[in-house]
Amino acid sequence: MKIPYYPGCTLNTVAKDFDTSAKESARAVGFEMEDLEQWNCCGASFPLTPDNIMGLTAPAKVLSEAKKAGDRLTTLCSVCYNVLKRTNKVLHDDKARRKSVNEFMEDDYDGSLDVVHYLEVLRDDIGFEKLKETVTKPLEGVKAGAYYGCMLLRPFDDIGIDNAEAPTVMEDMLKALGATPVDFPDKIECCGAHLAMNNKEVVQRLSGNVIASAANEGAEIIVTTCPLCQYNLEGTQESANADTPNVPIVYFTQLLGLALGQDAANLGFDNNGGATEKFLKKKGLI
Amino acid sequence: MENELREKAKELLESGEVAVVIGYGFNRKKTRITPVFITKPEETDKLVFNELCVNNLSIYLTRKYRDIQKIGRPAIVAKGCDIKNIVVLITEGQTKREDIHILGVTCSGVVYKQELFKGELKPEIMPSKCHNCDVRNPHVADTVIGEKSDFTPPEEPTGMVFDKIKEIDAMSDSARWDFWNEHFNRCIKCYACRQLCSLCYCERCITEKNMPQWIETSAHPRGNLAWNLIRAMHLAGRCTFCGECERGCPVNIPLNLVNQKLVLTVKNAFGFESGIDENVHPPMIVFSEDDNENFIK
């Protein structure tokens, strides 16, 4: 099975490990992610004003390109996923805006693409049962907190990947990998997101809350789907003036790759905070 | 095959299981096939079955032929396509499954009209229904006679009727109107279409209702249109596309087109095919809350 894949800017640069570990793991469970031939930035935020047509053009361009490659498009970064999926819905449901966007782009994309997150492919196409069978190195004894953040889940009507208030998809995946998922109250709270640019204190407070909340429930490692969440959480830990527990923050695909028996050296744990490799060594996983 | 048929018919009559066998036989000159009604075991040799047996004998099961009904329990020789009509008759309470013995015959196609037959059944003299037949092996029968057919109908229906429907669909409104006007104008209101149709079994046809006279009885284009459209509506979801109406039309109105058009509509809109299952109500008297209504404002 081949699925067209949109990497997005971050996964092409600072979150390269997210990208490679995901692709490797995909191969291991039986699907192939094919980079789109042409792609551009997704726009990085979904325009909430209904008359902002320009904000839709960047993601619309991506979608239109993707449609040439197939009927489905998968992506990893929560933000890219959120923007692409919502834009696609607008283009599908809102005739007027579809018309404007297409006229501007001289295109005729109709919103017929199915935008799916990598996790949905794992859950719905592969199935966690099958995933479990593919695991060669179960993550036994790893207490992992799944941190969803905002973009992967909401708004529920547009995204609908899981229950927006009490999601379990990542926990289910972690269970399949042999880890022990840890539920924590702040797992769907905001990390501070773009405020990393201009208001670090807020980010540190919010991200700090998330990490503390997870640690408080006994999480030894936090798993994310979003480069920005990862950046904010890890950044908060590393900053001098933050007083947060030192819990490794990794992409879910890194643990996935590990459990599927990939060489840990290729999974980029060395790019994670210092505690990560130490922790995994302690658990005998690398 | 014919021997098998005759043997079975004989057995049924001898045992008293049936009182009459409705089947096909030759006319006196042995040139044409005609319906025969056999009541004596020794006469079962008259029964034949071949590619000329185009007639749909299910009509003799209807209330139009009370004299035949009076004879007693019938056995009927029926091709798969004829059985579809019998199934509709059962669904509509016109006969009961247990009250008839269906002598289903496997079939490899029949002629469109007997006079076209020149010793060989060529595809071009077969009606569209035969080219797309999914019941060459009778689907509902008490006895199946003949060798199993392994014919599989094409996925997309083919044949003249279907081509013509596509052609008409592609026409402009006025071209369509002219097409039909030309055909319907010829109608002489002889009602042969109705007479031949086993599903036109009404005690009193709508056109014979004169208080009020919904459909004009004179052969005026206006009444002709109403007659042909309303008859098609009355057959919507019921017509099995047996083709008897068109075969019998003395002025060659292509009634198969109208009927098949509605067969397609019913199939596309309600997912229903008539004559398959006697326990399913025909679609025009039931509904689904989810029926498409994009044409309603």
Place this chain on the structure above:
Amino acid sequence: MPRIGVFVCQCGNNIEATVDTQKVADETKKLPGVVHTESYKFMCSSPGQDSFKKAIKDNKLDGVVVSACSPHMHEKTFRRAAEAAGLNQFQCEITNVREQCSWVHHDETRKIGTDKTMDLTRMTIQRLKKNRDLTKITIPVTKRALVIGGGIAGIQAALDIADGGQEVVIVEKEPSIGGNMARLSETFPTMDCSQCILTPKMVEAELHDKISLYTYSEVEKVDGYIGNFSVTIKKKAKFVDESTCTGCGECWEKCPFKADSEFELGLSKRKVIYTPFPQAVPNIPVIDKTRCPKILKDKCGLCAKVCGPQSIDFTQEDQLVTEEFGAIVVATGYELMPNKDFGEYGYGKITDVISGMQFERLASASGPTGGAIRRPSDNTEPKNVVFIQCAGSRDEKRGVSYCSKICCMYTAKHTMLYRHKVHDGQAYVFYMDIRSGGKRYEEFVRGAIEHDGAMYLRGRVSRVYEKDGKVIIQGADTLSGSQVEIEADMVVLATALVSRPGADTVAQTLGIGYDKYKFYNEYHPKLKPVETVTAGIFLAGTCVGPMDIPESVSQGSATASKVLALFSSDKMAREPITAEVNKQTCNACWDCVTSCPYVAIEKEEIKDRKGNVVNMLAHVNDGLCQGCGVCVCACRSKAIDLNGYTDEQVYAAIATF
């Protein structure tokens, strides 16, 4: 030749302004069969009707057309007048020239209005010529009412009907009547104890010689029609002989097996032979056959051994009884929305997050804690309690779009009860709006806030989670514009009121309509709030939608008045707009039977003189037929016609066009 009269109403200036009524009268006079026409200022007035009647008599009219306002306004008026003048009332037809002509075509030259009025009147005249005399249908009435549901609405309906002298059967699916109200602690705004005011009514219902209680029973099948329902009721096996049981309680005292109490919503246990609550009516226990070891594997049987009157009977089976009724009151009540979907409120995961109804049980003197407020997890007294309103209500996305109506009031009541029982406790209420419309309701809420110190926070709660034995509530206080976090000991959700599971099945059994939330549809939400479109079936209480006790009781009484009116005579008359089969031309194809929305068409056996069945034909049951005409269109041979809207009438109108 018919003798038709045409009466064109000016309606003051309402019609006259755009229609030259005199001209219409003059022109129609020329039409064949029309012998009398007139234009009059107000046809519906007393003098108007008098002249109408007089004209009918003087001119020996055999049919009349009134071109006036909508038939929905005055058809009844004129038909009654026509009848008074000796005409069959169905020989009077209305042309709608006000609502559908003079009011919608503002042409000062009056040409458009006059022309259209002429057209419409002509169509009515031609239609009228095809009218037949019809007589109202009379149906015998079985003077016995069925009340489905023994909650407060059903009890009230039953009591009122019984007090009116008619027999009533209450069917209740639980072992006791009382419904949800029996669970409540105290009731707003008077704060009287729910059981204190309900129990007397329950007992009265039990003792009333006109009321029979079928508890632990369900309606299986409903046949028939207004005045003549035939209802099959399943009496579930209680395994206790009701005729001999004294309700002494020895059996449930001794029964060694326990299960979660449904009545207490899981807050405490009951025995396997049990009555749902101490004041149960009838006070006769039932055995839970899914848990009784005697029934499951023939072990124990202790209850039978201790039973003095030997009332326990393990061989009992469900029983089906079919009884006749003239009217049915549906009062099946409500449930609270199951809350497992409220991820953000941690319900189902956090023991100390409970529903409003569970709080009622905690606060009830007869409840599991004897009326002391104790949180379920560790049975300690909660010092901080957070009440979250609109849990599911007014939340179209994940809950229901409607307001559950009673939660604002009962939450205010809860805060009061809480403060009365835990003097140093603090109640917090998260609300969207306070909806306290009703007599003394607003004052009640003010009392909760001002006197009993409940802290009302306008905003939604975003998250509820457990931390160190506390329940942490994060939410917004939109009035101060700040985020708040409260460490509470217990959370009470004012969960949405929803219809009962299976409400749709019940509706289908009865043949009544329901909305997307499976609340039952009234015939008309304002003017016929307790009737349904199915004649003879009435609605009371929360099966229609959220309502409080006074409303439910009012509806119970309202249905009783409807039932008593129906039972006031031995026969009832109804409009003769029903279908009729022409037996000569019926094909017996049963298309009409299948398509009829009311199961009103039967297969009638036609017998010869010796009584042998010679034929089967369709037959319309006048009692069931509502006159929709679906069958007429289904009938290809047009062997069915609809009286009042016959093919001939419609044809005549079209042909005049």
Place this chain on the structure above:
Amino acid sequence: MPEEAKIETEGVFEPKIMAFVCNWCTYAGADLAGTSRMEYRPNVRIIKLPCTGRIDPLFIMKAFENGADGVLVSGCHPGDCHYTTGNYHARRRWTAFKDLLAFTGIDLKRVQFSWVSASEAIKWVELINNVTDDMEALGPFMKFKEMNKKGPNQG
């Protein structure tokens, strides 16, 4: 004066539209338009029936035969039927009939179907105005009118 002649001499075409409506929703909706004193085009003649389920394709044929330029059929929205399911039956019937009419070459603008509830007076007004506009744009239903002029065929 025959209609065609009238058009020629006066240059106006007032389309004749026949509406078959149900008593409970659309008829009441049309009444509400009146009570609200809304104004709409006067070309429609309403025939009231208890339910859309009573509206037979025969009615529509007959209306055309009698010179209607357009036919409107309207009733309660799905789920709102006074008789609970009559409109669902009607919807099925129309689905087949409209296909048949189109197949015969009748412009489906000539037969329009709609749901108008008792409260949708505005929808009713717009509907009538739109249908009238449509008929004006299409012109007199000459196909039928010409057919009417023809004598009985000689067989």
